[in-house]
Amino acid sequence: MPAESSHRRASGLRRTVATTPAPGGRRRSRIESALGRNPAGLLLSAPYALFVAAVFIYPIGLGVWISFHDFFFTAPGVDVPQPFVGLANYAEVLSNPEIRASFVHVAVFLVINVPLTLVLSLLLATALNNVIHWRGFLRVSYYVPYVTASVAMVTVWMFMFNSGGIVNQILGPLAPDPAWLVNRTWAMPSIALYVTWKQLGFFILLFLAALQNVPKELHEAAAMDGASRWQAYRAVTLPAVRPATTLVVLLAIITGANLFTEPYLLTGGGGPNGASTTPVFLLYQQGIQQGNPDIASAIGVLLVIGVLIITYVSRKLTERD
């Protein structure tokens, strides 16, 4: 029987210092109480833990500290006042209409991208699971966008979607004017379409793996009970891939909220009057281009908090039904 379900369920973590008797009923030594039953685990995970501490904890800590001060990066040895300003940066971020707009853009993106990704990846994974001929070719085709760099793909995409490009030529009079990526209404949906296409392969992979793990017996039982294909799908397959569904939704939300590369490359500068900016894009602009790392850090912290809230909510939702 499976030991633990989805590894995203933090509530499934065991407490680190247990007082249950060790196997064989030995009394716990003091080392074991202090370091846990298998102290070798500390050694094994040490390199990774050190890496995480150096590469992430320190910069995040610095970022959080910066967000509470009036701060900018200076040359070494230059002393400038860096007064503590409490929540002033956060207030400025929340009251800035352009930054608020970027959060709205990300919301638009998520609303388009997450359901689309979920439905398409599940459908395609199911179909790919059942296909017999051409399986290799089909699977590779759906993964190719995921494996290719955005840096490589955006030029093609922009070429295809500009006003004289192939997509508009096919659409003829239906083509929007201004063209997709410079159009206020269509810029963010165009980016959402691009990112969905590009990431789908990864999510198809996750679902494929989950589908292949559904025990045959369940399907056979449903078939024997006379269930139709759709009923069998709903009653057997969907619940069985629930953990994968949760994971897909979570990862799609997190990558969507942190969207940077695609707006940066596809609409360099953030689109017409900032029509396709995202919080991370503005973080980059403020922090690195304009030399305001304090505002940038405030955006970053708010974003992380927002993402954590959304993922918490979405987990509760997907795990209840």
Add this chain to the structure above:
Amino acid sequence: MKRSIIILIAALATASMLAACGGGGGSSPQASDKQAAKGPITIWYSNNPDEVKWGKQVVATWNADHPDEKVTGQEIPAGRTSEEVIGAAITAGNTPDLIYNTAAAAVPQFQKQGGLVDLSTFPDGAKYIESRTGDAASQYASAEGDYYQLPWKSNPVMVFYNKAIMRKAGIDPENPPMATYEEFLATARAIVKSKAAKYAIYPSPSSEFYQSWFDFYPLYAAESGGKQLVEDGASTFTDKAGTSVAELWRTIYAEKLAGNEPYTGDAFADGTTGMALAGPWAIASYGKMDWGVAPVPTSAGMKPEETYTFADSKNVGMYSSSKNQGTAWEFLKFSTSPKQDGALLETTGQMPLRADLTKAYPDYFAKHPAYSMFAEQANRTVEVPNVANSVEVWQTFRDAWTGAVIFGKGDIAGALNDAAASIDKLVSQK
């Protein structure tokens, strides 16, 4: 789980405290000691092939005579991100002694970071700069009148036109009428209507902060008779000059005389557009095209000798991480001497920011009459204002521009006024 969260928060808090304490510290040697120090130095220059050629030559020439003060040159990718690279290098303390690719718009920020050396503190600093560049030097000084950059070279923006396309459109290729806005629009419409080219002119419509330097700013400099975007702490562009420039461009975009999407490559070199706003650096990419050059248009038409434009200058900064500032200053003067400025002109075709260029290098301009137009124009250029938050200022302007002018949303006066209000606020911050 709860314990984990508490421990995690404690760790983050500790890390942030440590991080805060980590910065700064250490006493730096006296400025005057550094200024006297001599020794090997490093310089960076852009990776434009012609500039690399010049750079290698000037380094080799200096090294031959100064074996104890060797200069090492390195090219850096010059792109829209080169300012970001320099800013990060300042923070890390690994900037070279001199960077021959410092954009004027970034200097206020670098100065704020403490990354630049005040050249005016050298005994002959201000004198050298002002005698080489003349009156225009004042545009490159800080608010207090100090020089944190040495104005090095400019690429005055003028209107290039493709003579073949003009011919096809039925316009006189030697003297196309484009001195007034009316004439300019008529020429533009003729080009597009006759299908000689898909567009009449095609500045980049994307939203990076510096794009306005190649559509709005040159025309505004001309129309306003040499005003900067911000003067004396207040935005200037809400005046009649700024508004008429904005309205001209709005007409151009509305009639589809210019494209509103980013173009990959060079639209003028590809023949997609009949005219382009560029400086002499672009000549190398036009190959065999038969091109002509004219000053930018103004609403009522001005004599070419009175028309201003944008300087598009690249300057030299001396960075505070430099230990051998004595050598750096001597090398800086050497590389901007009349001889080396002449070499720059010959090798790259870009205009050294030296007063009265045509008089200084008569032979060159006799041999290259096309460039003499740029040299003449170089006497009347406007640079970006040296103000706080300069990058954010230009980004604010660009955002208003793309909305109101390129995509015609809302009214121009309103957009310009809103931008001016935000910009005034940004400029007043320290």
Add this chain to the structure above:
Amino acid sequence: MSNMQPTPRRRRILSMTLLMLGALVFLFPFYYMIIGALQAKRDPSLSGAIPWPSNLTLSNFLDINDAINLGRSLLNSGIFTGVVVVCTILFGVMAGYALATLHFRGRGLLFAVVLLLQAVPFQLLMVPLYVLLVRGFGLGDTYVGMILPFAINSVAVLIFRQFFLQVPKEMFDAARIDGAGEFRILWSIAVPLVRPAILTAALVTFIGPWNEFLWPFLITKKQSMQPLAVAVANFTQTGAAFHANAMGSILAGSAVLAVPAVVLFIVFQRHFTETHSATGVKG
């Protein structure tokens, strides 16, 4: 095969047709990129999607090789990505195994941190990291500096952990009762078992550094050290001025960047998908 009812022939044909159509749509931009890279003159019209022999040339590749040394950049990409993959597998398997099967103090904390990391955007960390690595450790313009922030991929750690969670505990407990030390268990039992997951993790880890363009750009100045993704990004952004067919050269560079990743994927996809069942998320 998970579906046991025989699917009617009509449904299968419909499903196959739709899949094929979808596959073609998915592949089209990639195909268009290759065609564009091979074209002598840029052609945005519909007919430009067909590889007319008269318009084909390899000159775009030569062109971009003049501007950026493709070979050298590929080498840098290879070094960067290769070291990251090796480090990830080495330390990731250890960490994943420890997180899944061993009980030690700090296990929960480490796991929570791994999850938290996913939510933090890298751009927030970039400048502090840069200052730390360059000012603190002097690693500017070095491969180590380039590799360090990416050294161990956290998603791979999660994949390994998930994998080990599905291995029956009895296998390890039996060995422990026999008196084997932890490291021996890891080496003789865990590692041979985890081979299928290694492939998955390697492929997932490969994509990150191979396609990364912001960080290496910041940390290196010398063009000779930059990986191909950075070189192509720079080339694209400077508008590829001075080049006859700018679009073609950019697409050529993009193709050189994309093709190795796709080829690797094709070669390993068989193992990737069929044995991925062992690493999948269980119900």
